[in-house]
Amino acid sequence: MFNYLPPLNEHNLPYPDPIHPIVIHFVIAMVYFAVLCDFIAYFRKKERLYEVSWWNLAFANVSIFIAVIFGSIEAGLAEPYAASVSTLNAHTILGWTLPAILSVITGWRYVLRLQNKPKLPVAYMGANVVLFALVTVQAYLGTLLAWVYGLHTVPVVDAIKGGLS
Template identity: 25%
Template sequence: MPPLHPALVHFPIALVSFSFITDLLGRLFNRSSLRAAAFWTLIGALIGGACAAVAGYYDMTRDTLGETYKYVDFHQDMGWILVGAVAVLTLWRWLVYARRERPPGMIYLIAALLVLGLTLFQGWFGGEMVYSQGAGVAAAGKGTEPATNGKQRLDKVTRSEEK
């Protein structure tokens, strides 16, 4: 099975970012539609982040490159912390603001900004591991599974496009 984590990580990054921006704008312009969008995208970020973390754990168990393991392990630990932080933020958002349809307060927005910062750091760190250290990727034929498996999947896609 190919690595799933790279396909999933972009959703929570985008959704946490969008949630913070729409919450901020919803507070500034007193728009309930923006606040509702912020709440629902935060729920999407939580679900997407949990899926990305689980997929990352699965991909990490197949990582054969020992020299990058410490980076991947740190990234995984930060991922679980981030999922927890988004879960707390989502619960807070629902208990205090969403049920009462009130704009989020400044303390909540500061906490959301910190979660956004952690999310962006996590995305940067993951990209840095891959692009500078080759974590989870390898030269052709030296990946986390036999090259023939990947080649078969790629051939299926390219053949289907030729028809």
Template identity: 50%
Template sequence: MLALMLNSKGLPYPDPIHPIIVHFVIAMVFFSFFCDVVGYFSRDVRFLEVSFWNMFVGAIAIFLAIIFGQLEAGLAQVYPAAQPTLNFHTVMGWSLGAFVAGMTAWRFVIRNRHPQKLPPAYLGVATVLVCLVFLQVYLGSKLFWVYGLHVQPVVETMQPGISP
């Protein structure tokens, strides 16, 4: 059996990669929504085009964020108080991956059929997406700032023989 060498943060690489990728995804989804709103009200098709490409890249990146999130969650020493939040964050992550992929597909169809217009229904569903992303950000922040997953002092405390 091949032993995995973990650093002081409980990872085989220097720092968690999941937050880096996920912050990129958050920015892409929020900026896409912003461009959709501006494009809808200004009727400037350039904003709608920027929105589409941001959502498209975000849809690819969210699956990278999920993969690294799963890897890093599997390497974390999760104590019972953190487990429900981690479980909800995981389910929300996979759900958001499907949601963003579906929204991107819908946006692709809209872009091909009516590149000059955006239906209000799309903006409504995109608003729900932004709200769900805010919830996911809250859960991820809680895992890091409250429960300390992959934070060096917490990882060191969880070492065998140290934790109660």
């Protein structure tokens, strides 16, 4: 069975570079922009920005599932060393939780969009703040994994293959 799988490269991946960071940066940008548009629309009475926010949230909701799939594949192939395990575990747990949270908020936003009210409820704006904070924490954890612990970088992969634990 394993004969049919592609060989792993110098990044310990079956494809040239990690895909998860590429996809997840779109999600981060779309969530941040959706929250920003909601707040500008809420405080400045620019109702057209609610539509911009909705579409960014909808596309972020679809994209986050693609990011989680590639993130799971890449985390499984990472062979983390002891110092990075707790950060990778926290990133994984929040990474599996965020799609559910984003889906609930997107569904809520869809219902509010159908109601066509001139202003979003304060509770929804609070949920936006929580979503923004969770995405920020998740981005920080991902940054640690890439830039501090160097998962899927050639020197770290070589060190692990050489016996680093």
